[in-house]
Amino acid sequence: MGQKNPQSLGINYLYFGLFFILLCLTCTSSVLLKDNLAGSRLFFWFYSLGQAALEVSLFAFLGLVIYRFFGRLSFWLFIGVTFVLFLLHVLDFMMDRILDLSTYNVLSVFVFGESLENFYYLLDASGVPLWAWVCIFIFLALLPLFGMLLYKGTAWFTKKKPVQIKNEVFLQLFVCIPVALFLWDYSASKVIHPDAYTEFVKSLPWKRTFLQPKTVQLPMQATLRGSKNEQEIGAFLEKVQPSPQKKPNIFLFVVESLRADFITPAVAPNLSSFREANIQAEQSLSSANATHMSWFSIFHSEFPFYWRQLQEKKWKMGSPALALFKKMGYQIRVYSAAELHYYGMTDLLFGENQTLADSLQIFNHSPPKEAYEADTAALDSMLKDLQDPAMQEGQLIVIFWDGTHFDYSWPKQSGAAFNPFATEFAYFKAFHSRANIELIRNRYRNAVHYMDSLFGKFLQAAPSDAIIAFTGDHGEEFFDHGHLFHGSHLIEAQTSVPIYLKIGGRKEKLPMISHIDIMPSLLNAGLGISAPFLEGASVGGAKKWPFAMSARFNGGCTPCEFFLHNGTNKLMLQFENKKNIFDCTDLKILSLRTANDASLRGNNPASKDWIFTEFSSAFERLFSKKE
Numbered sequence: 001m002g003q004k005n006p007q008s009l010g011i012n013y014l015y016f017g018l019f020f021i022l023l024c025l026t027c028t029s030s031v032l033l034k035d036n037l038a039g040s041r042l043f044f045w046f047y048s049l050g051q052a053a054l055e056v057s058l059f060a061f062l063g064l065v066i067y068r069f070f071g072r073l074s075f076w077l078f079i080g081v082t083f084v085l086f087l088l089h090v091l092d093f094m095m096d097r098i099l100d101l102s103t104y105n106v107l108s109v110f111v112f113g114e115s116l117e118n119f120y121y122l123l124d125a126s127g128v129p130l131w132a133w134v135c136i137f138i139f140l141a142l143l144p145l146f147g148m149l150l151y152k153g154t155a156w157f158t159k160k161k162p163v164q165i166k167n168e169v170f171l172q173l174f175v176c177i178p179v180a181l182f183l184w185d186y187s188a189s190k191v192i193h194p195d196a197y198t199e200f201v202k203s204l205p206w207k208r209t210f211l212q213p214k215t216v217q218l219p220m221q222a223t224l225r226g227s228k229n230e231q232e233i234g235a236f237l238e239k240v241q242p243s244p245q246k247k248p249n250i251f252l253f254v255v256e257s258l259r260a261d262f263i264t265p266a267v268a269p270n271l272s273s274f275r276e277a278n279i280q281a282e283q284s285l286s287s288a289n290a291t292h293m294s295w296f297s298i299f300h301s302e303f304p305f306y307w308r309q310l311q312e313k314k315w316k317m318g319s320p321a322l323a324l325f326k327k328m329g330y331q332i333r334v335y336s337a338a339e340l341h342y343y344g345m346t347d348l349l350f351g352e353n354q355t356l357a358d359s360l361q362i363f364n365h366s367p368p369k370e371a372y373e374a375d376t377a378a379l380d381s382m383l384k385d386l387q388d389p390a391m392q393e394g395q396l397i398v399i400f401w402d403g404t405h406f407d408y409s410w411p412k413q414s415g416a417a418f419n420p421f422a423t424e425f426a427y428f429k430a431f432h433s434r435a436n437i438e439l440i441r442n443r444y445r446n447a448v449h450y451m452d453s454l455f456g457k458f459l460q461a462a463p464s465d466a467i468i469a470f471t472g473d474h475g476e477e478f479f480d481h482g483h484l485f486h487g488s489h490l491i492e493a494q495t496s497v498p499i500y501l502k503i504g505g506r507k508e509k510l511p512m513i514s515h516i517d518i519m520p521s522l523l524n525a526g527l528g529i530s531a532p533f534l535e536g537a538s539v540g541g542a543k544k545w546p547f548a549m550s551a552r553f554n555g556g557c558t559p560c561e562f563f564l565h566n567g568t569n570k571l572m573l574q575f576e577n578k579k580n581i582f583d584c585t586d587l588k589i590l591s592l593r594t595a596n597d598a599s600l601r602g603n604n605p606a607s608k609d610w611i612f613t614e615f616s617s618a619f620e621r622l623f624s625k626k627e
Contacts, residue, residue, distance in 0.1 A: 014154035016060045019086040023052035023205060026093040030203035033097070034482055043188045044200040047181060051205045054177045059085075061170050076148055083147020089205055096202045100488035104207075185210045195591045195599060199482075216608065218573070218587040222623040226582075227306040227313070233320050233533050242329040243527055247394040250330070250467045250526050251458075252518070254298065254398070255451060256291065256338060256405040257486060258472025260284060260496040267418075267445050270456035274470070275500045279539055281513040283548070283567055283595065284499035286474045289486050290553035292343040294473040297515040299349045301534035303622065304551040305581065308558045311344060318351030320533055321519035325396050326356055328527050333359040335382045336400035337374035343556060359385075371402045371409035372450055379454050383461050392463070396526075403451055404476075406485055408443045410450035417449045418442040441478050467525045469518050472497035481597060487553035490563045490572060491597045495550045501525075501539060510539060512567045514548035547618040558582075561590070564618045569594055571615055585623075 027048035031041050059082050067075040092103045197213050265272045287297030293304035299319035300306075317323055322332055332350075334357050340346040350356045361381055365374035378399060385391055403409040410416070422439035455470070462468065474486050477493040486494045499513050503525040516536030523529055524538035537545065547566055551559035560578040563570045572591040577584035589611070592600045612619070 011060045011064065012151060012155045012158050014158055015151050016056050018154070019082075020052060020056040022086065023056065023089055024049055026090055027052060027203055027205065030093050030096060031200065034199055034203065040192055040196040040200050043184070043192065044203055046184060047209060048204050050177050050181045050184075054173070054181075055205055057170065057173045057177075061174075077144075079151045080144025080147045083150065084143050087143065092205075097482070098484045098488065100202070100483050102202065102207055182210045198590060216589040217576070218589060218608065218611065220585045220587060220619060220623045223585055224305060224582050224622060225624040227309045228300075228302065228320070228533055230313075230315055230317055233323075234317065236531075236533065237320075237323055237327050240324065240327045242327065245527075247328075247330060248465045248467055248526060249391075249393055249463055250325075250396045250522055251462065251469070252396070252398045252522065253401065253455070253468075253470045254295065254338075255401045255470075255472045256403075257474060257476045258404050258448070258451075258497055259475040259493060260472075260498050261493075262445065262448050263498050267448050268452035270452050270459060271470070271498065271500070274455070274459065274468075274502070275498065277502075277507060278468075279501040279503060279506055279508055279510065281499060281510040283512040283565065284471075284497060285512070285514045285548040285550055285565060286472065286495050286497045287515040287549070288551045288553065288559065289474045289488070289490055289494040291338075291473045292345050293551055293553070293559065294515055295345050295349060298471065298473075298518055301516045301519040301536040303516070303535060303549060304559055305562075307343075307348065308556070309582070311348060315348060316352040318347065318354075318356045319349050319519070321523060321531065322350070322356045322396070324523065324529075324531055325526070328529075330394055330396045330526070331358040332356055332396045332398070333361075333382075333385070334398045334400075335361050335363070335378040336398075337363045337365060337371060337378045337402040338400040338405075339364075339402075340400070365402065365409075371405060372411060372447070373409075375401045375403045375409075375451065375454060379458060383458070386461065396522075401451055401454070404444070404447045404472075406476075408447035410446045416442075416446045418445040421446055437478050444476065444478070466502070467522060468500075468502040469522055470498060470500045471515065471518060490550055490552050490561070490570075492595065495563075503540070512546070512548055512565070513539065514550075545617070545621055547615070547621075549618070549622070564615050565595070566614065566618075567595070569600065569614070571611060 028045060031045045031048060034041070063075060063078055063082070066078050088103050095101050095103055192213050201207060201209065262268070263271050263275065286294050288294045288304045293307055296302065296307040297304050299322060300310075301321055326332055334340075334350065340349070340362065346354060350360065354360050361378070363374040363377045363381075365371045378401070382397060382399060419442065420439060421442040422436065475492075475494045475496055476486055477483050477488070477491065480493040481489070481491045483489060488494070499515070499518065501518075501521055503521070514536070516534075517539065518536065520530060520534050520536045520538040521540065523531060523534075524540045530538060530541070547564055549562055549564050552561040554560060558581055560581050561572070561574045563572045570593055571589070572593065573587045574590050575581040575584045576586040576588055592611070594600065
């Protein structure tokens with residue numbers, strides 16, 4: 001690394017040039033693929049190239065300084081670190097594309113923010129075998145060594161054809177690029193809408209700019225109301241007397257990653273017929289775009305903000321609605337192909353040591369066993385149990401199916417209804433190819449089609465007087481608005497789920513229904529009662545709240561981003577204090593959209609006055625002043 005000219009510096013231009021090109025390609029791809037205002041793309045594209053040039057130049061210069069003043073060992077360690085940092089930018093692109101999160105967010109939320117048990121369940125839910133994850137982690141640990149080898153190989157060539165760069169060039173780069181970025185930022189920050197900024201800033205290498213557009217704040221003058229009181233609910237249940245009336249069997253199906261608009265006569269004929277013959281809604285919405293929060297809202301009939309708070313308070317009762325069913329004489333039986341221990345949901349849903357469940361049967365599907373096999377086994381076991389004369393009434397049966405979760409499972413040996421479909425490795429090709437996205441959609445369709453066949457088998461055996469509720473925990477996106485799978489953002493594809501109810505011979509289409517309405521509807525249908533501690537409303541009564549809300553996945557933490565939906569428009573909001581939303585009175589408006597996610601940012605309704613008028617009763621329901 002010694003230099004003949006003390007006023008010039010020799011760098012490994014192949015190594016750093018390679019990563020400059022890599023950064024430029026990932027940033028360009030990210031900006032071009034964003035689903036937002038086209039007018040903002042040019043600004044963020046130039047800004048990303050400027051940050052990439054500044055970062056690579058800085059690393060090249062620091063490498064020379066470290067070599068000269070700290071020796072070879074420090075230099076090679078530094079090269080290993082730069083290689084990892086450059087590859088993190090590539091991972092950033094992938095994580096932004098799939099989850100709408102930076103690598104930092106992914107590590108802080110899904111790795112360092114999780115317990116070891118939850119981290120294991122997350123890996124298992126990915127569909128990647130655990131042995132493959134072990135290989136991946138070993139490969140990641142060896143990345144610095146690969147970087148050193150790459151640098152050494154490229155240095156051999158650059159020594160044969162060296163390029164000398166004067167000290168003044170680095171000085172000019174470190175002064176001119178930041179000044180240019182600042183001026184470019186200053187000229188555009190006043191005209192870029194916060195909605196566009198939020199979307200595009202994630203394409204930048206550093207995920208921020210010098211200046212930020214002014215965001216619209218909503219001061220609530222109150223905090224979120226407190227969580228339910230377990231002792232008060234327990235006292236209420238103590239007063240309840242079991243009902244001697246006949247208790248029709250109740251079936252609740254909760255299916256993983258089930259998107260409403262995929263329930264069509266071609267993909268899901270049994271469910272389509274079931275929907276048209278019973279109760280459905282124009283808008284049927286999940287309470288979250290993640291499994292555990294949706295499960296919580298379904299069974300607790302509660303907004304998803306409180307799931308973590310109840311766990312921290314050592315909630316022992318489980319679902320208050322299930323506890324009421326049990327007190328009224330129902331037996332509760334659970335058949336699950338899903339991993340109910342995910343985020344500690346087993347206790348939160350069915351009580352400490354699962355005391356609410358008279359029977360809890362779990363059907364695991366660790367590789368090589370597939371999820372569809374566990375779904376089939378769960379249904380077969382339930383149908384076999386139903387042959388017992390003692391189970392002809394008074395049973396509340398909960399079925400969790402998992403085959404429609406990534407990576408979408410069905411019996412391939414019996415063929416596929418939708419061809420061609422993606423192989424497991426096609427997911428890695430989907431970032432730029434609409435053809436590959438359609439292959440993934442077909443894979444999903446096949447999984448939904450098989451799940452539908454299982455539901456058809458159930459319908460043939462179900463008692464005619466049975467009460468049936470069917471729903472998905474959340475939806476699934478296929479780059480409809482820039483992302484893949486779920487958990488990334490609160491768009492229609494990730495939050496619109498089937499919610500169908502069979503109650504007697506009722507056939508109707510409601511304006512809107514959400515997860516929190518399921519348990520009150522089942523209580524009213526099965527027992528003719530209501531419970532004051534449930535937030536949802538029965539479809540048999542008046543809708544007490546003409547809104548729905550859904551929260552965004554935040555790992556094992558309390559969600560800090562959510563939307564309020566009035567059936568026509570939805571208001572996307574975020575708590576300013578993300579670490580403690582229960583002590584926060586300020587909300588940041590992220591976006592105002594129509595029900596199908598068309599932006600309203602350019603229209604008059606985006607004003608504070610209009611928002612407070614349109615969503616005032618929603619705010620009053622969620623927020624209450626501290627006494």
